Amino acid sequence: MDWQNRFAPLSLSTTDALPELALSHLTSWGAINMIGDDKKSYLSGQVTCDVVSLKESDSTLGAHCDAKGKVWSVFRLFHHNGGYAMFQPKSAIAVELAEIKKYAIFSKVDISESEDVALGVIGSKATLFVDQLSDSTEDVRQITGGTAIKIDEQRWLLLVNAENAAQLVDNFEGKLIDESLWTRLDIEAGLPVLTAHQQNEHIPQALNVQALDGISFTKGCYTGQETVARAKYRGMNKRAMFIVSGQSNNNPEANAELERAVGDNWRGAGKLLTSYQFSDNKTIGLVVLPNNLENETQLRLKDAPDSLWKIEPLPYSLEDE
Known part of the structure; x- marks a missing residue:
């Protein structure tokens, strides 16, 4: 996939402005997908956030703990492809997947690591760009090949299949940058990154x-x-x-x-x-x-x-x- 090699480091000083529009390939991030008739009740019994009340137009942070309250995963949860996606650092997924599936045999639910690509849209024109991908004005939107999720006023996450990721990159008119700026903005927002x-x-x-x-x-x-x-x-x-x-x-x-x-x-x-x-x-x-x-x-x-x-x-x- 040649498109994966087009993202370059962006060197910024403490006084440099953010680019108006940039797209980052979030290579160290991934997701766990959960589908099935019991997905809502099963996930609700596993995690700290309110799954039952989560609207399709919203996302929420949450955590998954062991019986002693120690955290296996901190994730962003949203509706995705007819189920849920738990977006989190990729390095945490192997252990988290095993833990979140422990009791799934008793429920009608299928839990797997997502094969989708995570792209981050960054900058003051990020929302204008995402507006071109969907007629929706919500904070979570279905787009061709996946889902767009608003993180804050200058960031959107796109979780899409590889084919549509390639198309987005090929047609993108802003800067193509590595994921380090996304990390910076997570830090400045005080969003936990648990690897x-x-x-x-x-x-x-x-x-x-x-x-x-x-x-x-x-x-x-x-x-x-x-x-x-x-x-x-x-x-x-x-x-x-x-x-x-x-x-x-x-x-x-x-x-x-x-x-x-x-x-x-x-x-x-x-x-x-x-x-x-x-x-x-x-x-x-x-x-x-x-x-x-x-x-x-x-x-x-x-x-x-x-x-x-x-x-x-x-x-x-x-x-x-």
Whole structure:
């Protein structure tokens, strides 16, 4: 597929504007598809979000946990090809697929890894571009070959079959870029990116899923619910996901460890979920840290002690309503 080789890195400094229209091949992202008569009831009993009330015009974040409330997957859920799609980092899918299918034998449901291609439309003209693909004005739209899903005011996800992905790329009139800018925008939006590195380590609230409307505290039972509820009503959660930034000669690998200053000493703080480096060497990332840290707490990369980092403001509140 020659179209897959047409996406180039886009180098941006902290002062450069975003392109007005760009298309990214999200190679490290994929989806799990769920179809069948019992898809709604089965999925509702597995995940934190409100599946039953999800309209075909909307998407929602959600998490899938083990019985102890530790997260296997954080995903974006939406209606897709007559069923549901759970969009998430591709590296998490192998384990998540096995876990989400554990009890499917008792239900009329078919669960599989999607073969669709994930494309990201980015920029101030992203919605204008998607408007040309469908007559709908909703946030989730059926398009030729798949589904278009609004992420925010300057981003849309297209989950489509390979044939239509090739056509979209061939006819695209904006920039064709790699997925790094999509990662940057996820970080700046404070959207959790849970890869295989940190599966089954955190409860949903440590990944801010509740602050992004990905947990329903009024729906029926689901796996891990007891822990999730205790974390909310008994204040048992002691961690949260933060945006951090620092100067770095190289973009740190996922799971790179950050340390925090404690007096004159340094102690382990958390591991990067993902990161993005600007061309002027400023680097931003997402990391789960103790939720009682002061905003002024000094951080550093354990493997690069001279690389000092700090906590940045989130674009949403972590306070319970």
